[in-house]
Amino acid sequence: MDIVLLLKAAVMGVVEGLTEFLPISSTGHLILTAALLDMPGEKIKLFEVVIQTGAIMAIISLYAAKLWETLVGLPTQTQAQRFALNILVGFFPAALAGVLFIDFIKSVLFSPVVVAMGFIAGGLVILWAEHLQTRGVQPRVDDVDSVRWQDALKVGLIQCTALVPGVSRSGATIIGAMLLGFNRKAATEFSFFLAIPMLFGAATYDIFRNRDLLSTADIPFFAAGLLMSWLSAWVCVRWLLRFVAHHTFVPFAWYRIAFGGLILVTAYTGWVDWTA
16 A cells, blocks of 8 residues: 555645535645646546535535434425425536537537636626625625525536636636625535535446456555545534625635736646646
8 A cells, every 4th residue: 555645645635525515626725736746647636526425525514404303304395395495406407418418518628728718707797796795785695505506507507617627616606696696605515415416426337437447456545535635624514604604705706816917827837747
């Protein structure tokens, strides 16, 4: 067992867990981390997708009561049926777009300029959304049980923009929901729940497509990444819920803009091979 490789997997897992649910793009951070740790290759790309399921397990563990209540209530309770339908409606557009366009996205859009522009554009949109929040408009949706299927569909369509590297799935869904009338907490939690089918589906699809790359020798490597992804995401999500109760997303916007600039600089100087 290669201890250094396991430590690298653990670091990647921590980066995934800390960035998956923040509006700052986990993909961009994982690309940078993999480059800094000298971990190239197709298997690492698959690893980056698979460890997202560790972050999702954090959501499942933190919202176990809500998810169990929904599952048990599906046969008879209207609210449970409505919640489950909203998640499926929100999940479908990006899932379909991902299946149809994933090869194009990986071959054309995974470039330094696209990733950097995704970061910077996302940061500017967050600043705009937070500016609108200061105008005193009362949010229409104050919890996930108040979401209508039309709201879920709109957020799902917005989630499709996160297929562009650097945009951030969490950023797109949270800020998109806020622009549609969700308060910060409802937008954040709805984004969490949408992530469950989205990321599990992406991981399952990628594992199936690239199953020839895997072997039993990879189990410790993947397990280390999954475990650290789950632990760090659990901590991050708990912190984020407390943060949004009293703060805006403006600091994340400026971080995104600065990180987008960093991508451009490192790509131009050759410090990081983002095209890999």
